[in-house]
Every structure is written in C-alpha cells, then in structure tokens.
Amino acid sequence: MPHLPLRLIKGYAAFKGGRLAEERARYRELAEAGQRPEIMVVSCCDSRCAPETIFDVGPGELFVTRNVANLVPPFAPDDVHHGTSAALEFAVTVLEVKHIVVLGHGRCGGVKAFLAGVATPPPPEDFIGHWITLIEPARARLACDDPDPNLDPETALERANVCQSLDNLRTFPWIREREQDGRLTLEGAWFDISTGELMALDPESGRFQPVDEAAAAA
Ligand SMILES: [Zn+2]
Structure with a gap:
C-alpha cells in the first residue's frame, strides 16, 4: 500500500x-x-500564506518559490547551494516572467525569531539562524527609511524585509537589466493573516497600502 x-x-x-x-x-x-507563467511570487513557507490560495490562481499561472521569511539573498556567485537564486534564475532567464512579487505576511515566525535574537555568528548547523541573518539589513533600513510610526515593530520589520528583498533582487544582473529596459517589474506585498487584508507597496511613498481592486481594474 x-x-x-x-x-x-x-x-x-x-x-x-x-x-x-x-x-x-x-x-x-x-x-x-x-508552462508560461507571467508572474513569480517569493513568499514565506508559512502554512497560512499560500500564494495560490490568496491570489486564487489556476495551474500554470504563478511560478512560486517559498522560503523561511520570504527572503531574497543578494546575488552571490560562489559554490554554495542557492535554492531561491536558482528559482529566480529559471523564472527570469528561461520563463521570462514579467513580474516578481515579494509577498510578506503578518505574524511571520522567521521575523519573530530574528527579533528574539540570533547568535552571532550562528553555529554551522543552525540553518534557520544563518538564513535569517539576511533580515539584518532590513532592520538597519528601518532606522533611516521613515517607517510608519503606527506600526508595531514586528509588522514594520516584516514590511522592511520585503523592501530589502526587492533591493536584493536588483543585485542580480539579469533582473536589474530587465527591470531597466521594462521587461520586468518588481513589486512588494504584505498579507495580514489575521484579517485577510492584502497590502501593496507604493514605490513613491515606500509605504504599504490596501489593495484597491476597483481602482486597479480602472
Ligand atoms: Zn513567515
């Protein structure tokens, strides 16, 4: 059996x-x-934020990679195994997706663990500890990016983490080049698992705002 x-x-x-x-x-x-999906989503492994469910898509529509805390590492050509970078390379250079969306979410365990403190340096067998040190630049940018003062520290860091991942996407030469010539857009979103609300990053203000379906359709 x-x-x-x-x-x-x-x-x-x-x-x-x-x-x-x-x-x-x-x-x-x-x-x-x-497959010819036009959209790639980078999201967290968290069982409560499955992109295929949130965006109600059918087969072949979304190319998804998920990891702890929806992190994009910077471009790092070396001999280490890079699962997220490999997924990005395939989506961008082979499938030629037109959009990459980094989807953060509320109550993220990875972000919470980072805030609780990570040993520096983490012991070699601590894969999570080592992985979430990628959140450090997001914490640093919070200090200078004029974060929304009404946000609790966890939410603020979850959203800054999305912005940092978008910046890290731009360190990949084949992503930067396509964004510059208009073949690819990079977008950020954040899903509130407690209310079901979806917020999208407004690149002008750097803040996350509720997604307005009527305005988007118009
Ligand atoms: Zn998470």
Missing part, C-alpha cells in the same frame, strides 16, 4: 472530483505546451 497522510489522500480525492475535472483541458494544454 502506498503511504501518504490521510488528509492529503482525502484532499486529492476532492481535487480530482472538483478542480481537476474542471481544469483537465488546461492541465493537458500545459503539459503539451509547457
């Missing part, structure tokens, strides 16, 4: 009888023609 958690077996049965039945033609088309 093959094994999977029962929750997954039940979920798959529901998918097979529901969405798969409705979207079978789309799956077949994607299998034959290959």
Whole structure:
C-alpha cells in the first residue's frame, strides 16, 4: 500500500472530483505546451500564506518559490547551494516572467525569531539562524527609511524585509537589466493573516497600502 497522510489522500480525492475535472483541458494544454507563467511570487513557507490560495490562481499561472521569511539573498556567485537564486534564475532567464512579487505576511515566525535574537555568528548547523541573518539589513533600513510610526515593530520589520528583498533582487544582473529596459517589474506585498487584508507597496511613498481592486481594474 502506498503511504501518504490521510488528509492529503482525502484532499486529492476532492481535487480530482472538483478542480481537476474542471481544469483537465488546461492541465493537458500545459503539459503539451509547457508552462508560461507571467508572474513569480517569493513568499514565506508559512502554512497560512499560500500564494495560490490568496491570489486564487489556476495551474500554470504563478511560478512560486517559498522560503523561511520570504527572503531574497543578494546575488552571490560562489559554490554554495542557492535554492531561491536558482528559482529566480529559471523564472527570469528561461520563463521570462514579467513580474516578481515579494509577498510578506503578518505574524511571520522567521521575523519573530530574528527579533528574539540570533547568535552571532550562528553555529554551522543552525540553518534557520544563518538564513535569517539576511533580515539584518532590513532592520538597519528601518532606522533611516521613515517607517510608519503606527506600526508595531514586528509588522514594520516584516514590511522592511520585503523592501530589502526587492533591493536584493536588483543585485542580480539579469533582473536589474530587465527591470531597466521594462521587461520586468518588481513589486512588494504584505498579507495580514489575521484579517485577510492584502497590502501593496507604493514605490513613491515606500509605504504599504490596501489593495484597491476597483481602482486597479480602472
Ligand atoms: Zn513567515
């Protein structure tokens, strides 16, 4: 007997009888023609902020990479394994996505752990501790970026972290080049898991504002 958690077996049965039945033609088309998603999302591993759920997308629409605290490391050509950078490279240079969205979220455990304090330097086997040191520049920018004074420190850092990841995206030459010539846009968003509200970064003010669906459609 093959094994999977029962929750997954039940979920798959529901998918097979529901969405798969409705979207079978789309799956077949994607299998034959290959994927051509136009949007990539970098989001957190947190089980409460799945981009496919929040943005209500079908198969083939979103190219997603997830990691602890939705971090984009800076461009670092070396011999270390870079999972997020590899996903970015594929999405940008092979799939030629038109948009990259970094999606932060409320109550982020990675950001909370960083605020609670990370050993410096973290011991080599502390993968989380080492990974979340990538949040340090976001904390530094909070001091000079005129953060919204009404935000609690955790939310402020979650949002600064999105801005820092956007800056780090621009350290990749093939991203910077495409943004400059207009082939690619870089955007930031933050999802409030307690209210379900989605905020988007306004590049002019540097602040996050509620997404206005009516205005966007117009
Ligand atoms: Zn998180």
